[in-house]
Amino acid sequence: MKSNEAELQKKLLPRHISFMAMGGVIGTGIFKGSSETIGIAGPGIVLSYALGGLLLLVVMGAIAEMATVYPNRNMKDFIREAFGERLSFIVGWMYCFMWLTVCVIEILAAGSFLQYWLPDVPLWLLSLASGALIIGINTMSVGGYGEAEFWLAGIKIAMIFIFIILGAALIFGLLPLAEGAPYLRNFTDYGGFLPNGWTSIFSALLVVMFAYGGSELIGLTLTETKDAEKVLPKVVKNLILRVVLFYTLPILVICGLMPWNQLNDQTSPFVQVLASTGLKGSAHVMNFILITAVLSAANSGIYGATRMLHSMASQGEAPKALARTTSRGVPLNSLKLCAAVLGIGSMLAYFAQDRLFALLMAVPGFVVLLVWISITLAQLKLRRRYPQEPSFKVWGFPYITTLTVTCLIVIASMFLFDTKNRISIGTCLAFLLFLIVWSFVKFRKRN
Numbered sequence: 270m271k272s273n274e275a276e277l278q279k280k281l282l283p284r285h286i287s288f289m290a291m292g293g294v295i296g297t298g299i300f301k302g303s304s305e306t307i308g309i310a311g312p313g314i315v316l317s318y319a320l321g322g323l324l325l326l327v328v329m330g331a332i333a334e335m336a337t338v339y340p341n342r343n344m345k346d347f348i349r350e351a352f353g354e355r356l357s358f359i360v361g362w363m364y365c366f367m368w369l370t371v372c373v374i375e376i377l378a379a380g381s382f383l384q385y386w387l388p389d390v391p392l393w394l395l396s397l398a399s400g401a402l403i404i405g406i407n408t409m410s411v412g413g414y415g416e417a418e419f420w421l422a423g424i425k426i427a428m429i430f431i432f433i434i435l436g437a438a439l440i441f442g443l444l445p446l447a448e449g450a451p452y453l454r455n456f457t458d459y460g461g462f463l464p465n466g467w468t469s470i471f472s473a474l475l476v477v478m479f480a481y482g483g484s485e486l487i488g489l490t491l492t493e494t495k496d497a498e499k500v501l502p503k504v505v506k507n508l509i510l511r512v513v514l515f516y517t518l519p520i521l522v523i524c525g526l527m528p529w530n531q532l533n534d535q536t537s538p539f540v541q542v543l544a545s546t547g548l549k550g551s552a553h554v555m556n557f558i559l560i561t562a563v564l565s566a567a568n569s570g571i572y573g574a575t576r577m578l579h580s581m582a583s584q585g586e587a588p589k590a591l592a593r594t595t596s597r598g599v600p601l602n603s604l605k606l607c608a609a610v611l612g613i614g615s616m617l618a619y620f621a622q623d624r625l626f627a628l629l630m631a632v633p634g635f636v637v638l639l640v641w642i643s644i645t646l647a648q649l650k651l652r653r654r655y656p657q658e659p660s661f662k663v664w665g666f667p668y669i670t671t672l673t674v675t676c677l678i679v680i681a682s683m684f685l686f687d688t689k690n691r692i693s694i695g696t697c698l699a700f701l702l703f704l705i706v707w708s709f710v711k712f713r714k715r716n
Contacts, residue, residue: 299480299515299516299519303480303519303520303523303538304532304533304537304538305476306318306473306476306477306480306520307520307523307524307529307532307538308529308530308532309465309469309472309473309476310463310465310469310470310472310473311459311460311461311462311463311464311465311469311524311529311530312455312456312462312463312520312521312524312525312529313462313463313464313469313470314470314473314520314524315517315520315521316470317470317471317473317474317477318477318480318513318516318517318520319513319517320470320474320477321474321477321478321480321481322481322512322513322516324641324673324676324677325481325484325512327645327663327669327670327673328484328641328644328645328673329484329505330505330661330663330664331644331645331647331648331663331670332344332347332505332644333505333661334648334652334659334661334662334663335347335647335648335651335659337659337660337661338651338655338656338657338659343576343580344644345357345360345361345364345577345580345581346580347644347647347648347651348360348643348644348647349584350647350651351646351647351650351651352643352646352647352650354584354586354712355708355709355712356643356708357584357586358581358586358704358707358708358711358712359701359704359705359708360639360640360643361577361580361581361586361587362581362586362587362704363636363639363640363700363701363704364573364577364636364640365574365577365578365581366632366636366697366700367482367632367633367636367637367640368570368571368573368574368577368633369570369574369607369610369611369614370629370632370633370636371482371566371567371570371633372400372403372567372570372571372574372607372610372611372614373610373611373614373615373617373629374629374633375563375564375566375567375570376396376397376399376400376403376563376564376567376611376614376615377392377396377614377615377618377629378563379395379396379399379560379563379564379567380392380393380394380395380396380398380399380615380618381395382537382556382559382560382563383395383399383560385540385556386553386556391618391619392618392619393615393616393617393618393619394615396614396615396618397611397612397615397616399564399567400567400608400611400612400614400615402564403564403567403568403571403611404571404604404607404608404611406568407568407571407572407575407599407604407607408599408601408604409597409599417568421561421564421565421568422565422569424558424561424562424565425558425561425562425565426511426515428555428558428562429515429518429519432519432522432539432555433518433519433522436519436522436523436525436526436542437522439526440452440453440522440525440526451525451526453525455524455525455526455527455528455529456524456525458528459528459529459530460530464529464530471680471683472683474680474683475631475634475680475683475684475687475690476634478634478635478637478638478680479631479633479634479637480516481512481637482633482634482636482637484512519539522542523538523539523542526542526545527541527542527545537555537556537559539555539559540552540555540556540559543555571604571607574603574607575600575603575604575607576600578591578600578603578606579591579592579594579600579603582603590602591603591606629693631684631687631689631690631693631694632693632696632697634684635681635684635690635693635694635697636697638677638680638681638684639681639701641677642674642677642678642681645670645673645674645677646674648663648670649667649670649671649674652666652667
């Protein structure tokens with residue numbers, strides 16, 4: 270297969286980028302991590318997801334605004350334009366680090382869901398097989414990849430919609446339950462709507478940020494989307510509402526059907542809830558869809574990592590070999606690097622199966638906060654010197670953007686002082702420090 274340093278191909282359609290972004294967001298964070306967030310705040314966790322959604326709205330709006338002014342450039346280019354190559358270099362590598370961590374989490378989750386049917390097969394082997402499938406999908410042309418992700422993401426979105434309708438019918442007695450319809454009892458009993466107090470809403474934001482991380486993936490699709498500067502604002506407006514609804518409504522269903530303090534973190538809350546209803550075969554159907562869902566999220570993650578690596582290599586911020594693409598526009602060497610990381614991540618499950626998932630979860634949450642802060646700060650700085658008037662603007666500028674940056678910094682600080690995440694955050698900070706030192710060495714001759 271011929272390799273060169275050709276440009277990426279503009280074959281992504283609006284429906285592709287919309288579903289790719291949702292594919293990156295709707296994964297382990299909701300299907301497996303929701304048990305942790307519910308355990309922190311109880312049914313009131315929906316307020317954490319709503320607050321996180323407002324922050325996400327401003328970040329995505331900033332990306333859309335800058336895309337209308339700087340066509341054919343991605344979100345890392347916006348950061349480079351605002352703050353120079355050094356910060357662009359640091360953010361780019363941190364973003365790759367985040368997505369590769371996410372992909373390892375997602376294939377580990379896929380392996381754990383497969384163990385529901387194959388309990389005797391080791392987690393590392395099932396995770397390795399899941400990773401191999403994702404790498405195979407990413408070898409397709411970007412148009413083929415976009416179509417595959419459209420259907421993978423479509424399956425889980427349809428499943429969430431069905432789960433919401435079915436759950437609401439069970440809660441309000443439209444479908445029978447053995448113990449009778451719970452109505453709203455589970456929201457008021459067991460300590461009430463906020464059993465752990467108002468502060469739990471903010472404590473849960475640490476996990477919510479991991480869940481919402483991936484939406485900014487739209488910022489990397491710009492160089493492979495036709496008329497991105499026109500398409501993106503419409504996609505962003507629709508995406509935010511869908512993301513928030515697809516998180517808050519299923520959480521309300523879960524808490525309505527099952528007491529929040531009876532969920533365990535070993536199995537997906539979705540499977541637990543459906544198994545508890547006694548609906549025959551529903552847990553197996555749900556488990557299949559969960560596998561599809563986390564594979565979709567991993568699929569989006571590999572796309573994000575390879576495109577960021579390609580962008581950095583094209584600008585001299587990563588080894589030049591990573592910029593080479595196949596005749597179909599696939600950054601093959603970047604994909605090989607990602608495949609190696611997935612292989613290593615799968616094998617780590619052999620040594621630390623019980624602790625690995627919990628250790629990795631905090632990494633993408635913290636890194637995505639750093640990326641979001643960089644994006645919003647870039648918009649704050651660039652707005653004053655745009656080369657042309659943007660056709661789409663963030664509302665309430667600069668006050669809303671400044672408030673968002675402040676909130677993101679506060680949440681990131683909470684991460685730093687959370688003792689449960691000491692190892693994960695320590696790893697992130699060590700890698701960040703390494704990148705800062707590396708950036709001064711790498712760019713010293715240019716400054």
